[in-house]
Amino acid sequence: MIRFDKVGKRFGDVTVLRELDFHVERGERVTLIGPSGSGKTTILRLLMTLERVTSGTIHVDGQCLSHMRRGDRQVPADERHLRQVRKKIGMVFQQFNLFPNMNVLRNITEAPVRALGVPREQAEEKARELLKMVDLAGKAHAHPSQLSGGQQQRVAIARALAMEPEVLLLDEVTSALDPELVSGVQNLLRDIAHQGNLTLLCVTHEMNFARDISHRVLMFDQGQIVEEGSPEQIFTEPAQQRTRDFLQAVLNA
Amino acid sequence: MIWDWDWTLEILPGLLTQGLLVTLQATLGGAVLAFVLGLFVALLRRSRRPYISRPVGAISEFIRGTPLLVQLFVLYYVMPDFGVRMTALTTGIIGLGVHYASYTSEVYRAGIDGVPKGQWEAAIALNLPRRWTWIGVILPQAVRRSLPALGNYLVAIFKESPQLSVITVVDVIGLARELGSERFRYLEPMTVAGLFFLLIAIPASILIRRMERRLDT
Numbered sequence: 001m002i003r004f005d006k007v008g009k010r011f012g013d014v015t016v017l018r019e020l021d022f023h024v025e026r027g028e029r030v031t032l033i034g035p036s037g038s039g040k041t042t043i044l045r046l047l048m049t050l051e052r053v054t055s056g057t058i059h060v061d062g063q064c065l066s067h068m069r070r071g072d073r074q075v076p077a078d079e080r081h082l083r084q085v086r087k088k089i090g091m092v093f094q095q096f097n098l099f100p101n102m103n104v105l106r107n108i109t110e111a112p113v114r115a116l117g118v119p120r121e122q123a124e125e126k127a128r129e130l131l132k133m134v135d136l137a138g139k140a141h142a143h144p145s146q147l148s149g150g151q152q153q154r155v156a157i158a159r160a161l162a163m164e165p166e167v168l169l170l171d172e173v174t175s176a177l178d179p180e181l182v183s184g185v186q187n188l189l190r191d192i193a194h195q196g197n198l199t200l201l202c203v204t205h206e207m208n209f210a211r212d213i214s215h216r217v218l219m220f221d222q223g224q225i226v227e228e229g230s231p232e233q234i235f236t237e238p239a240q241q242r243t244r245d246f247l248q249a250v251l252n253a
Numbered sequence: 254m255i256w257d258w259d260w261t262l263e264i265l266p267g268l269l270t271q272g273l274l275v276t277l278q279a280t281l282g283g284a285v286l287a288f289v290l291g292l293f294v295a296l297l298r299r300s301r302r303p304y305i306s307r308p309v310g311a312i313s314e315f316i317r318g319t320p321l322l323v324q325l326f327v328l329y330y331v332m333p334d335f336g337v338r339m340t341a342l343t344t345g346i347i348g349l350g351v352h353y354a355s356y357t358s359e360v361y362r363a364g365i366d367g368v369p370k371g372q373w374e375a376a377i378a379l380n381l382p383r384r385w386t387w388i389g390v391i392l393p394q395a396v397r398r399s400l401p402a403l404g405n406y407l408v409a410i411f412k413e414s415p416q417l418s419v420i421t422v423v424d425v426i427g428l429a430r431e432l433g434s435e436r437f438r439y440l441e442p443m444t445v446a447g448l449f450f451l452l453i454a455i456p457a458s459i460l461i462r463r464m465e466r467r468l469d470t
Contacts, residue, residue, distance in 0.1 A: 048378050079383075086380045097375035101393040110389055111379035163379060 001026040001199050002047065002167065007056035009042055016042045017223040020056070029193055029200040031210040034220030035246060040203040044169040047201070048091045049082045060085055060167065090165030094172040096152040098144040104131070105140040108159045116163070130158035134188055150181030154188060170202040182206070189213065205250060211235055219243045254440060261441045264432050268445055272425030279345050279424060280411040286350025287410065288403060291357030295365065298358065317355040321416055324348050329420035345417035353410055357403060364399035365391060397468050404461030408454050425449055
């Protein structure tokens with residue numbers, strides 16, 4: 001479903017990712033862990049086309065995301081190509097990024113209506129279903145500023161799902177939440193993960209959450225994968241010293 | 254010199270109806286033009302096509318760098334040589350509008366820049382078309398951020414509108430000057446005219462602040 005081939009990413013002089021290869025199967029749930037600055041979030045941002053690769057290629061569902069064919073040459077993707085490949089991907093952000101000028105319902109329906117051309121009534125009906133699923137059925141007409149962080153993040157999850165993505169990217173989705181609101185969002189994501197056949201890529205510092213939802217865990221350091229395996233293996237008997245050090249630091253925090 | 258109440262009452266209706274009416278027409282006309290045109294200028298200056306953004310930027314800087322008075326003179330006394338003939342008030346409204354558009358465009362620019370990056374990223378992640386990102390997400394937030402500064406420019410346009418008297422627009426100040434010149438006595442008409450400005454500018458500022466606060470929630 002997702003394939004990185006020798007992907008490199010530099011910001012100026014700083015190399016964030018180097019020669020990165022990995023792939024994710026359809027329906028697979030993968031968690032990226034590692035110290036901050038190790039390039040995990042950059043991977044999600046590259047997939048969401050918020051950043052462009054410096055070198056290498058990324059394929060999503062067989063389609064190249066970073067480049068397109070023009071004649072018989074590979075050229076960097078243009079806006080139209082990006083819109084096409086983005087359809088399959090949704091993302092939930094650390095800072096929610098709800099639209100503050102729209103109520104909850106409109107936040108969820110705006111993209112289906114404007115990007116997919118879904119009739120408004122139909123989009124609203126679906127939005128109400130999603131709101132019920134995220135346990136915010138009564139908040140359709142509330143504004144984001146009237147919601148708690150946890151509620152905002154649940155709306156953001158509903159908003160991303162309204163576009164029916166095949167791949168969902170979760171970028172430290174509970175990091176900005178007050179501790180007592182974390183479990184609500186995590187439980188919701190756990191349900192979503194176990195219900196659907198969504199391909200999930202998750203960056204998190206919550207190791208219990210990572211263990212619950214993922215099939216596979218990738219340990220990153222300095223833009224490279226230092227270890228990968230099942231959650232049981234990574235969390236109980238990590239092979240690499242760096243993984244052990246990292247887990248020790250996180251779990252004792 | 255003693256304040257002449259009888260004369261004051263005599264000139265008051267004229268100043269209030271004719272004079273102030275013209276002042277308000279010029280102000281509101283100029284402000285609406287400045288607010289609309291300024292938004293377009295701000296958007297055109299952000300265009301990714303340099304043959305659009307460069308000239309628009311240059312013209313805007315030129316207008317901001319020259320006095321309103323000169324622009325009014327050119328519009329009213331020079332443009333007719335090129336076949337462009339308009340009434341004094343229309344010319345004045347266009348002059349005020351275009352001049353202040355070069356300022357309001359900067360206000361909008363700051364408003365647009367002030368919209369958090371996460372809003373753009375969320376729009377991309379949702380695959381929202383560029384047009385709808387602007388119309389639905391960025392501009393509503395940018396304009397809201399711009400409102401306080403735009404309100405201040407509204408009051409500024411109001412207070413600068415007497416400059417239109419140089420192109421024969423008889424606004425409240427122009428009328429006061431005419432009335433004063435009849436008797437070589439400016440105390441009453443100018444005081445009354447000045448008070449009008451005060452009596453409108455202060456409530457306007459309060460209203461703007463209140464609107465601002467309401468839009469804030």
